[in-house]
Amino acid sequence: MNAKRADKIATGVIYAISGIVALILIAMLAFILIRGVPNLSWHFLTSPARAFEAGGGIGIQLFNSFYLLILAMIISFPIALGAAIYLNEYSKKGKFTTVVRTAIEILSSLPSVVVGLFGFLIFVVQFHLGFSILSGAIALTFFNLPLLTRSIETSLAQIPNLQREAGSALGLSRWETVIHIILPAAVPSIVTGVVLSAGRVFGEAAALIYTAGQSAPALNFADWNPFNISSPLNPMRPAETLAVHIWKINSEGIMPDANAVSAGASAVLIIVVLLFNLSARKIGAQLYKKLTSA
Amino acid sequence: MDNITQKLMQKSESTKKDSLGRAVSLAALSLIVIVVISIFAFVMSRGLSTFFHDGVHVKDFLFGSTWNPSVVNPQTKQPYIGALPMIFGSFLVTFLAAIVATPFAIGTSLFMTEIAQKRGTKIMQPIIELLVGIPSVVYGFIGLTVVVPFIRSVFGGSGFGILSGTIVLFVMVLPTITSMTVDTLKSVPRHYRESALAIGATRWQMIYKVVLRAATPGILTAIVFGMARAFGEALAVQMVIGNAALMPHNLTSPASTLTSILTMGIGNTVMGSLQNDVLWTLAMILLLMSLVFNLVVRAIGRRGEMK
């Protein structure tokens, strides 16, 4: 076989492979949306799930997913921000930095089920928090921290050193320079990173099944006192999320319309995650524009 | 001393703020390190109690092929705690998924970096990003409603098993391997390609003999990362593999992985019992394997640097 022919064949194969990959994604999206979207209705999105009969919704799970996401972000963002600031602005090359970076790398590669089990062991069992939003939010924090830290660190590193020098030359300390000059300039790219990580957190289930739990007790959406047990804001109640719900009804399968509910729930999950992913860069770009023109 | 000189010798507001800020950010960083250390300490201590507290032999655990911790073997007076089926299952789906995904990942990456740079990146980049973004339970659900029935109708049986697990994992690790391979290929210097083409190589010869060769360490790293993801993936696999703690006799018989037995079992056992301890030992293996994958990546990186 001559070289020209091999070249043609190889090119064809590469085209075919890429086509197949594209097809896989399109087929999956089409499958979820075609199967799922017809099930979506206001009733489906707002009413509670039913375990043994058809016609249940995903209202509570949807709320839980967002609530957990927000709590997890509130806990993890300041920690990740602090860690990223130290790594990018203060740390010098040395043993300590190497150890820390290795630890973060290891945490980011741990299976999320292990992170969830650790959360279960410490918070659910040892600290007696039980299956609760709080346990779940902490587990999600552990899951989220390494990637969020790295993404914020990258955002900070993109701000040219000229800005740090400018701050120092005016008698501002490193901290003042970082907080008032570097961070504001890095906001667009930090926001992009945060929204992307929100997408990941929103779809996570393995870290939650043994921390936030697999049940969604009825909520009273008129009661916003976080200390009441049926209040949606109560952080100590068990809270099955959308992703956990999909897993649960497919593994136990006692719900007669499990398939339709899963398809609908998957469609919602995918749509939300896609919205996060698509909007992440748009929001970042928008913020950047605002920052440089105003 | 005048006023300014005096001020020069005092700690300024800026200095105080800086010390505080530095301390706070260091605390945040240390917290992450503490979390990592505690994860290892707690999971390891629970996992090791199978051997130290319950007196199980490591050999029986790793190489025994019967898993039924709540039943005691009347002959040995030991419960059935052979974890080989799950260990084997985990490695098998991981390797198979990586083997299937690698050519697809390399092909797609070549399409994006060598064949159709502009158009390829424009089309494939979002596709790869979307694939990364799809939550694993959705992969599991699609596996359960599409892949499993398909396998059932083609090969008979239940449809659950290694093959279904492999197919689901293949799609899940594909974007991981692809995006990292793309980065590696992009980092191969332009002039490598130009000098190959200048001496009359065809594009494929240039790719095969120069680009892929130069990118080999990076591609291997990408594959190992993909394998780490596959090995640790829990729910999607658990939904399609059948969760039978048996040595698989073929690719379509129900099997299990470490993660699947773990997620199914941990809620149904009592803390501190042997049945519970052995599950933690499975978790410990997961933990150690993710460490091993990390070490392998580092080793590849180091060998790549030496060249």
Added chain:
Amino acid sequence: MVNNIELKPASEFITENMPERYIYDLSAGDHEIAISTKDLQVSYGQNLALSEGDLSFERYKITSLIGASGSGKSTFLRSLNRMNDSVATVKGNIMYRGVDINTKAIDVYEMRRHIGMVFQRPNPFAKSIYNNITFALTQRGQYTKQELDEIVETSLKQAALWDQVKDELDKSALALSGGQAQRLVIARALALKPDILLLDEPSSALDPISSAQVEDTLLKLKDQYTIIIVTHNMQQAARISDYTAFFHMGKVIEYDLTRKIFTRPKVALTNDYISGNFG
């Protein structure tokens, strides 16, 4: 006022017995010294970047530091307000207002408010023009809106930028042209009312017109500020400075009145450099 010095050809001056170094002794005459260095040594790791740098700078004068790249002139300048602290080891004394500011006891942040610095590339903050100037002030003190407005106006006027930006103070500073941005950065430094202004090749990234504007600005500032400027442009050094120090391979080779250095240098090496034989 601009110096009118003609750069002379080299061969006229080369004589036998020229000294290897010549440092004009400022302390001898009736000069007020703003800042001076003694036994200053700067090293990056094992690399000694500056080995002999004993210089005194006269108050309300412009001093140029010239020399080839890598001669140590920028290193010297950046050591004066300890901008090198995080990257290099700086030994020796830097005397300012009777104290050695190169010691641990000195609060660097306070010190840099009195010894300001402007860099080669304009580096305005991603803030409005107004906030670029007021930011460092408000970080450390209480000012009324009126006081701030006044400071913004005076410093922008001093930097010869006021007329161009007075109607768009709320605009992002990133929208300014290079020359404008550099003058904003100078205004920003002036707002802190420093004693000494260090400038590290402030016009080398600018076009000739902007560069001339920056030079004009500096000449006007010299009544109130001590200015030390690193430049690789010898015409610039000759035009604006009162004193010039020539650096070579980490040492100060010659330091003298500018008009002497550029018309009749005492060291052969200086002569070679200013007549363009190397560098």
